Amino acid sequence: MEKEVIYNADLHFEHQNWQRELNFWEDELKSFQLRLEELVNRWTDQKVLAEIEKFQNKFIIQEKEFDALKDQIAMHEKNMAAHYEKNEDVLNKTFVTQHLDFRKVLETERNLYYDLKKEFFRFLTKYM
Template sequence: MEKEVIYNSDLYFEHKQWRRELFFWEDELKSFKNRLNEIANRWTDKNVLAELEHFQNQFINQAEVIDKMQHDINVHENKIVENTKEGEDILDLNLSRKHIEFRNSMETQRHIYGDLKKEFFRFLSKYL
């Protein structure tokens, strides 16, 4: 059976996709925070404000996760660049494992972020 070969260029392509996705999430969070400000200006009810604070905290957490993921992509990519400079276009086993772990983390984060968005949109529909 032939082994599958993973090339640095393939991983770089995936990194670019992840960066775009993370950038989009960052931009989206800014928009969500603006919506929270609109609600804060309209409502004084303690229950509404408590929910609002919950989303503020969730958005802060998401921003931190996004920053960490961007950092991790950069670290991983630097290692790929080192391999390429050494004339190695094929990723070594440890970097391949890291990449797969990160791919799984991105998939998990997509679900977490998607669920948060659904919850936030339900909140918006009640209070805007």
């Protein structure tokens, strides 16, 4: 039976991509917050203001989630660095399994974030 070999560099590459994606999303959230500020200045209707507040809260929660994901990536990188310092380029099965599980978490987060974006753009279309 042949075993698949997973190298630090392969996982590091994926971590870098995830990090860039999370940074991009954080930048997007900042621009979305600016749009909400514009709407607050335009609308006095309590229904609209309540929806604005709902989005502000969702964006805060999303930002915290992004920070937590970035922390997890940093922990994975630290673990890989420890292996690298010991001249271990191949990681153990447990760590690789955690990486694959995290990949699923990030895919789920990606879908949730895109759903939030779609909802937000529908809201903007209605009230901008």
